[in-house]
Amino acid sequence: MNPVLLLRALTAGLLAAGISAEPVVAQTLDKVSFGTNWVAEGEHGGFFQALADGTYRKYGLDVTIVPGGPNDNNRIQLIAGKLDFSMSANTLQSFDAIANKVPVVEVAAMFQKDPxxxxxxxxxxxxxxxxxxxxxxxxxxxxxxxxxxxxxxxxxxxxxxxxxxxxxxxxxxxxxxxxxxxxxxxxxxxxxxxxxxxxxxxxxxxxGFNTYSTLIETRADLIDKNPDLVQRFVDASIIGWYHYLYGDNAPGNAMIKKLNPEMTDELLAYSVAKMKEYGIVDSGDTLRDGIGAMNDARVASFFDKMVRAGVVRSDIDYRKGYTLRFINKGVGLDLRPNSSAEKEPSR
The missing domain is CATH 3.40.190.10 (Periplasmic binding protein-like II)
Structure with a gap:
């Protein structure tokens, strides 16, 4: 049995028996690497928040975030097996992967709107x-x-x-x-x-430019071999984004500034304010399904637009480039201000 799942089961049994689960803190953390598509910035804030405030660790993950940059291509590192997850700029990259037979899959969309x-x-x-x-x-x-x-x-x-x-x-x-x-x-x-x-x-x-943006991407083989790890990384990243937008995002911002000294408190605050004002992260389907949401109709709509524009070929099976398996579960809805959710949905 997966050690993290075993720990959860043991913890649940202790709680049912009225015994505090606090002493059960030792666990084997799964090492995970995640590459962003640019240098550390507010637009990546939820991921850094999940790392800085311990959310990834709570989900049994020892995460290393590898920033991108003008001379770095973390997507190639993902394809080569040197990273477990990477950040995809928008849905067009998924279509491109299918066209070029690159076995990567989008598993969550952190931005509902392209900025x-x-x-x-x-x-x-x-x-x-x-x-x-x-x-x-x-x-x-x-x-x-x-x-x-x-x-x-x-x-x-x-x-x-x-x-x-x-x-x-x-x-x-x-x-x-x-x-x-x-x-x-x-x-x-x-x-x-x-x-x-x-x-x-x-x-x-x-x-009408309705692409998803800032998506989490991984290899198809990782989904096949370890879907629980993918689920935990997606869930923890979603929670990180709720914390970053609506909680105390100082830990995430401190990590961003350490990695990228050009990021100022003013710019980070501005980025968060605009993400909220324009509904970049949390709007539309996320109000019901939680941050990270995607749906088939919207991907199909964007694909049709890109075909009409001559950007992608009409003969590719774009549906192979993403999955809804790990999202639309309502994770983190109770963390939104004035949420009516009573508790975080079970995974």
Whole structure:
């Protein structure tokens, strides 16, 4: 029997007999490695919180978080078997894995909304997505073959209006008739501090770009060999996100700042506030099914949009790229403020 499950059974028996379970603290922790897709930041906060506040340990896991970065590709490390889990940016990576016969599977979606935005100048009077069409658009080389193809197919945008975005905001600041891509959790604050004006924000997710984001990904063979470990990592990560958003997130932020000194308290607080304001993590299906939720209809809808946009092939079986087996269980609902849940659902 799995040692963690055995410990749980023994603990339950002790409690039923009226004996405190506190002395039963020694257990074999399963070592788990998790790679993020960028340097430590607030957008990864729930994972660091689960590590820093002991949630992973409570679930029988000894977790090592391996930050990504401009010269690191943790997804390749996952595929090579050097990591157990990695962070996938969005559902498109799942479709790409299927197309290229890479045996990885998405097991939870920490972001219900992709944080991709365009920021605008107040003078341009942009109030909706279509208002961006006459503007010069600063788009990254990764954005052109992905979300911008959706903008072309769904809204009739033109690549003639694109200029390269090199993660330098100065060209945007200098051109009042332009808009720049970014994340709702960071770029608007950076613009406000640098340019001394509050930019407008257009969140693509609010206009139908309905990909999931910041997903937990693992190898198919790990699911087959050790589904209990996958379940515990998913559950503990979900709890970590509730703690990070609604509890005392100081432990998680301290770990983020230690790994990435460029993260300030101001930016971390801003990221959390915007994740809440825009429902990036906790909205829609998560209100019923808990953070991490996914559903078949939404994945199918996004797949159809990407096929129409010419981003993915229509002949792939996209359903092989994700599973609902480990989510939609209502884990952590009682941790949301003003929750009506009486207790955390059983696993």
């Amino acid at each position: 991709q935005v365009f920021v605008t100048h107040p003078e341009s009077n942009v109030t909706k997505l279509e208002d961006l069409k006459p503007l010069t658009l600063f788009v990254s080389k990764e954005g052109i073959p992905t979300y911008f193809q959706w903008l072309k197919s769904e809204y009739g945008f033109s690549e003639a209006k694109i200029k390269p975005y090199t993660f330098n905001s100065q060209p945007f600041i200098a051109d009042k008739q332009s808009a720049m891509q970014g994340y709702v959790t960071s770029e608007p604050l950076a613009i406000e501090k640098t340019a001394k004006f509050k930019p407008g924000v257009i969140l693509l997710a609010d206009y």
